[in-house]
Amino acid sequence: MKFNFDEYVDRNEYPTLKWSKSFLAEYFGNENAIPMSVADMDLKSPPAVIEALQKRASHGIYGYEYRPESFYNAMLAWYRDRYGWEIHREQIEPSPSILSAVSILINQHSDEGDGVIIQPPVFFEFRMVIRSNRRKIVRNPLKLVNGHYQIDFEDLERKASDPNNKVLILCSPHNPVGRVWTRVELEQISEICKRHNVFVIADEIHGDFVFSPHHFVPYLSVDDGDNSAACLSPGKTFNISGVVDAITVIPNENHRRLFHDFTHRYQINRVNVFATAAMESAYREGGEWLNELLKYIRGNVDFIMEYLNQNDNGVSLIDPEGTFLAWLDFRKLGLDARELARFLAQDAKLALAPGHWFGREGAGFARMTIGCPRKTIQKALENLTLATSKLRKSS
Numbered sequence: 001m002k003f004n005f006d007e008y009v010d011r012n013e014y015p016t017l018k019w020s021k022s023f024l025a026e027y028f029g030n031e032n033a034i035p036m037s038v039a040d041m042d043l044k045s046p047p048a049v050i051e052a053l054q055k056r057a058s059h060g061i062y063g064y065e066y067r068p069e070s071f072y073n074a075m076l077a078w079y080r081d082r083y084g085w086e087i088h089r090e091q092i093e094p095s096p097s098i099l100s101a102v103s104i105l106i107n108q109h110s111d112e113g114d115g116v117i118i119q120p121p122v123f124f125e126f127r128m129v130i131r132s133n134r135r136k137i138v139r140n141p142l143k144l145v146n147g148h149y150q151i152d153f154e155d156l157e158r159k160a161s162d163p164n165n166k167v168l169i170l171c172s173p174h175n176p177v178g179r180v181w182t183r184v185e186l187e188q189i190s191e192i193c194k195r196h197n198v199f200v201i202a203d204e205i206h207g208d209f210v211f212s213p214h215h216f217v218p219y220l221s222v223d224d225g226d227n228s229a230a231c232l233s234p235g236k237t238f239n240i241s242g243v244v245d246a247i248t249v250i251p252n253e254n255h256r257r258l259f260h261d262f263t264h265r266y267q268i269n270r271v272n273v274f275a276t277a278a279m280e281s282a283y284r285e286g287g288e289w290l291n292e293l294l295k296y297i298r299g300n301v302d303f304i305m306e307y308l309n310q311n312d313n314g315v316s317l318i319d320p321e322g323t324f325l326a327w328l329d330f331r332k333l334g335l336d337a338r339e340l341a342r343f344l345a346q347d348a349k350l351a352l353a354p355g356h357w358f359g360r361e362g363a364g365f366a367r368m369t370i371g372c373p374r375k376t377i378q379k380a381l382e383n384l385t386l387a388t389s390k391l392r393k394s395s
Helices: 021-028 047-058 069-083 098-108 125-132 153-161 183-195 253-265 273-285 287-310 337-347 374-394
Strands: 092-095 115-118 136-139 143-145 148-150 165-171 199-203 228-232 246-249 316-318 325-329 365-369
Touching: 047 273, 069 273, 092 098, 092 253, 098 125, 098 165, 098 199, 098 228, 098 246, 098 253, 115 125, 115 153, 125 136, 153 165, 153 183, 165 183, 183 199, 287 316, 287 325, 287 374, 337 374
Parallel strands: 115 136, 115 165, 165 199, 199 228
Antiparallel strands: 092 246, 143 148, 228 246, 316 325, 325 365
């Protein structure tokens, strides 16, 4: 391996949210819990990105910049070469973050009181964005069938057919359950939403994290984009979320003009010099690093599955098809949502994202971030096994 993903990096050298003792104390009641809740990685970014940032910093002048065509060329080549998706340069609009873009798009394609469809258990900040925009949360829950999550298309048809429901937020690949939606599934979503004039916002921030034999299919490669948009960022892929902004792809010219006018009106379209350096170098030179990272993350998944199989502690893993997130099933422990959260944080000394954060469908589960050295996962699993052993003896 050319890249050392086993290297430990002390993230407390800087005020890192995930490892902050105040964050761990506030949300988990245990400042010494192993931090595995926030969806960023404890792994260094690609050497090319580090070098690009160092070079840009050494220049010493950080004034106003524009984003050069070389940046767009690198991005377009990344999606064309890896996924066969031809993004047209003129369809791209920058935004400060994925959630900023989601919020803008919700505002532009629905009115206050309208419904926004989500597919829980799903990234919890979708609910926050919907509520803050005074829209109604409409649930199209995923179905768990024989350890495999599926979209309930009959229910989606019903929800989409309601004229008050104007938007669907599609999480692709899906956070937290790790599903990588197939072309057939995406085509079916597109057909339903077209039929009922529901605008689709595809959050594809985890699109680069897909394990063989699965393949990431960009939503706009199966949909004509007349009533949809895709939100992209290399932040998760290259562990640069604290540096970069996001890209929104909006094929429809009228929709794109609305988005463009909004970002200009509120002056949220400024270029960050370090974001440009990080993103361009990542797209241009980060492919080999990502290929090796995917093998390592899949190795972490296999390690967890093997450990759980060898240590009967009542916990199982929903085998992910993508993302660097593990969706763990604790339902056999017989704990309710609050009891499970307390058990994990206090007894197992683990800061995992409780499943109920992702919707009521997540009760009994928890999300573990596994973009980290394998030794961290091993320690977490050892803590878990010890805690479940004590729990069983006391019951």
